[in-house]
Amino acid sequence: MTVYIPKLPEEAPFSAAQRAWLNGYFAGMMGGDTGEAAAAPVVAEEDFPWHDPAFDLDDRLAMAKDRALPRRLMAAMAQLDCGQCGYLCQTYGEAIASGAEKSLGKCVPGGKETSKALRALMAEAPAVAPTAIKAEAAHPPGRLIAEAVFKGATPLNGAGSAKDTRHVVFDLSGTGLDYRPGDAFGLYAPVDPALVDAVVAALGSVPSQMVERDSREMPLRDMLSTTLDIARPGDSVVETMMKHAARPEDREGLAKILDGAADAPLADPDLLDLLLKFPSVRPPLDELLASLEELQPRLYSIASSPRAHEGEVHLTIGVVRYRRNDRARQGVASTFLAERHPPGARLRCFVQPAHGFRLPDDLSKPVIMIGPGTGIAPFRAFLEERRATQAPGKNWLFFGDQHEACDFIYRDEIEAFQADGTLTRLDLAFSRDGAKKIYVQDRMREAGAELWAWLNDGAHVYVCGDASRMARDVDAALREIVAAHGNMDEAAAKAFVQKLGADKRYQRDVY
Ligand SMILES: Cc1cc2nc3c(=O)[nH]c(=O)nc-3n(C[C@H](O)[C@H](O)[C@H](O)COP(=O)(O)OP(=O)(O)OC[C@H]3O[C@@H](n4cnc5c(N)ncnc54)[C@H](O)[C@@H]3O)c2cc1C
Numbered sequence: 001m002t003v004y005i006p007k008l009p010e011e012a013p014f015s016a017a018q019r020a021w022l023n024g025y026f027a028g029m030m031g032g033d034t035g036e037a038a039a040a041p042v043v044a045e046e047d048f049p050w051h052d053p054a055f056d057l058d059d060r061l062a063m064a065k066d067r068a069l070p071r072r073l074m075a076a077m078a079q080l081d082c083g084q085c086g087y088l089c090q091t092y093g094e095a096i097a098s099g100a101e102k103s104l105g106k107c108v109p110g111g112k113e114t115s116k117a118l119r120a121l122m123a124e125a126p127a128v129a130p131t132a133i134k135a136e137a138a139h140p141p142g143r144l145i146a147e148a149v150f151k152g153a154t155p156l157n158g159a160g161s162a163k164d165t166r167h168v169v170f171d172l173s174g175t176g177l178d179y180r181p182g183d184a185f186g187l188y189a190p191v192d193p194a195l196v197d198a199v200v201a202a203l204g205s206v207p208s209q210m211v212e213r214d215s216r217e218m219p220l221r222d223m224l225s226t227t228l229d230i231a232r233p234g235d236s237v238v239e240t241m242m243k244h245a246a247r248p249e250d251r252e253g254l255a256k257i258l259d260g261a262a263d264a265p266l267a268d269p270d271l272l273d274l275l276l277k278f279p280s281v282r283p284p285l286d287e288l289l290a291s292l293e294e295l296q297p298r299l300y301s302i303a304s305s306p307r308a309h310e311g312e313v314h315l316t317i318g319v320v321r322y323r324r325n326d327r328a329r330q331g332v333a334s335t336f337l338a339e340r341h342p343p344g345a346r347l348r349c350f351v352q353p354a355h356g357f358r359l360p361d362d363l364s365k366p367v368i369m370i371g372p373g374t375g376i377a378p379f380r381a382f383l384e385e386r387r388a389t390q391a392p393g394k395n396w397l398f399f400g401d402q403h404e405a406c407d408f409i410y411r412d413e414i415e416a417f418q419a420d421g422t423l424t425r426l427d428l429a430f431s432r433d434g435a436k437k438i439y440v441q442d443r444m445r446e447a448g449a450e451l452w453a454w455l456n457d458g459a460h461v462y463v464c465g466d467a468s469r470m471a472r473d474v475d476a477a478l479r480e481i482v483a484a485h486g487n488m489d490e491a492a493a494k495a496f497v498q499k500l501g502a503d504k505r506y507q508r509d510v511y
C-alpha cells in the first residue's frame with residue numbers, strides 16, 4: 001500500500017521544534033511514525049488533485065475523502081494559496097488538524113462555505129490530543145508589516161457605470177517593503193465606524209467600555225473596529241446567541257439561520273442584523289466577543305511594476321456595496337480606501353509574495369493575459385515590467401467589463417502599450433454593449449487558431465479575476481481551443497492544459 005505521510009513544508013509558519021513535532025504527529029496519525037516511516041513506501045511528492053479553485057467545494061471534498069484529516073481540511077479551503085489567513089491552504093489544514101490553530105474562520109475567500117465544511121470535518125475527526133503548540137503563526141515569520149502612506153483612490157469608471165473601481169496608490173518609501181509583479185499587497189482596514197457604533201448601541205453598551213479577548217484589553221469600540229470580524233459572524237456567534245435565547249421562537253429563528261434554511265429570518269446576517277432581529281438575546285459581552293472571528297487583512301493583486309513606479313505600489317480595487325436584509329452593506333476594506341481613509345494617512349500593510357504567478361524568466365517567451373474587471377490589475381504590472389525590461393516576447397491581453405464607454409479602465413495606458421509595441425494583441429469583451437453577452441472566453445474561442453499558435457511558440461498563459469465563474473469558464477475555453485486546434489480528444493486536451501500548469505505556463509491569480 002502506498003502511504004502518504006504529509007510533511008510540513010519549510011515555509012510553514014512553525015519553529016524547527018514545532019515542525020518536528022507536527023511531522024511526527026502527522027506520521028502517527030497516518031499509522032506510522034517518523035522513525036518507522038521508511039518501512040512503508042513513502043511518496044515524497046504528494047499530489048493534491050483538489051488544489052484548484054475552479055472545483056466546487058463538494059468536488060474538492062470528494063477528491064480528498066480518502067486522505068488523512070489534514071488533507072480533507074485542506075480540500076475545504078478556497079485553494080488560492082493567497083496567504084490572507086497567514087497560512088497556505090495546506091498548512092492551514094495541517095495546523096487545524098494538529099490543534100495548533102483553533103480558528104476555523106480564517107479562509108476569507110472560502111467564506112462561510114469553507115468554515116462550515118471545516119467544522120463538519122472537525123466534528124467527525126477523532127479528538128486531537130491537546131498540544132502545547134500555540135498558533136504563533138498568524139503571520140509567517142519574515143512577513144514585514146509596515147505603515148505605508150495612502151496617496152489616494154482615484155475613480156476609474158466613467159459616468160453611467162454600475163461599477164466603482166478605484167486606482168489606489170501607496171507610498172512605500174522608508175517602509176522596507178518591496179515587491180515583484182505578480183505579488184499581492186495586504187492591508188489591515190478598520191470596520192466602518194458607523195457600523196461599529198450601531199453595534200455598540202444594539203449591545204446596549206458604550207464605546208469606551210473596556211473589554212478583554214485573548215488577554216488583550218481595549219475599549220469596545222476599538223475591539224469592534226480593528227480586531228474582530230463583525231461583518232461575517234461565524235456559526236459560533238449564532239450558537240452563542242442560541243445558548244442565551246430565553247424565548248423558543250428566538251431559538252428556532254437562530255437555528256434556521258444556523259442551518260441556512262430557506263425560511264430563515266435572515267440571510268447571511270452580519271452581527272448588527274442578528275442583534276437587531278433578536279433584541280431580547282444578549283449573551284454576556286465577553287462570551288459574544290470570544291465567539292467572533294478575528295478581522296483578516298484584505299489582499300489585492302499589485303497593479304504596478306516597481307521599475308515604472310519606484311517607491312510606490314498601485315492597486316485596482318472594486319468597491320463592494322450591496323443591500324442585504326434591508327440594510328445597505330459595505331465592504332470593509334474597499335469602502336475604507338474609497339471613502340474613509342484620507343490621503344496622507346498611514347495604513348498597516350504587507351507584501352504577499354506570489355505562489356506561482358510570475359512572468360517567465362526568459363524574456364523572449366510570449367505572454368497571454370486574461371483579466372476582465374479588476375483582473376486587469378496584475379497585467380498592468382506585467383505590461384509595465386515587459387516594457388521596462390524591453391522584453392522581446394510578444395504580449396496579448398484579453399480584457400472586458402460591462403460597457404466600453406464607462407468600464408474600459410486604464411484605456412489610455414492600454415492604448416499606449418499598443419502604440420509603443422509592448423502590447424502585440426488586444427481583445428476586448430464588453431459584456432453588456434450588445435444584445436448578447438460577450439465574455440473574454442468568447443474572444444479566446446474566436447482567436448483559437450492564433451492562441452494555439454502562441455502556445456506552440458511557448459506562450460505562458462495567465463488568468464486573473466473572478467474565481468467562481470470567469471476562471472472556470474476560461475479554463476474550459478482553453479481546453480476546447482487545445483482540443484479543436486491541436487486535434488486532441490477531451491482527455492488529451494485536459495492533460496495538455498494540466499501539463500501547461502505543471503510547467504508553470506498556465507498560472508492563475510483568482511479570487
Ligand atoms: C489573492 C487575491 C487577490 C485579490 N485581488 C483583488 C484585486 O486586485 N482587486 C479587488 O478589487 N479585489 C481583489 N481581491 C478581493 C479582495 O481581497 C477583497 O475580498 C475585496 O476587496 C472585498 O473586500 P472588502 O473588505 O471591501 O469587502 P468585505 O467586507 O470582505 O465584503 C465582501 C463580501 O461581501 C459579500 N458581497 C460582495 N458583493 C456582494 C453582493 N453584490 N451581494 C451580496 N454579497 C456580496 C461577499 O460575501 C463578499 O465576500 C483579491 C483577493 C485575493 C484573495
Ligand SMILES: NC(=O)c1ccc[n+]([C@@H]2O[C@H](COP(=O)([O-])OP(=O)(O)OC[C@H]3O[C@@H](n4cnc5c(N)ncnc54)[C@H](OP(=O)(O)O)[C@@H]3O)[C@@H](O)[C@H]2O)c1
Nearest residue numbers: 318372373374375400401402431439466467469470473511
Ligand atoms: N459576491 C458578489 O455578489 C460579487 C459581485 C460582483 C463582483 N464580485 C467579485 O468581485 C471580483 C471582481 O469583480 P469585478 O467587478 O472586477 O469583475 P466581474 O464582476 O468579474 O466582471 C467583469 C466582467 O466579467 C464578466 N463576466 C461575468 N461572468 C463571467 C464569466 N462567467 N466568464 C467571463 N466573464 C464573466 C462580467 O460580465 P457581466 O457582469 O455582464 O455578466 C464583466 O463584463 C470577483 O471576484 C467577483 O466575483 C462579487
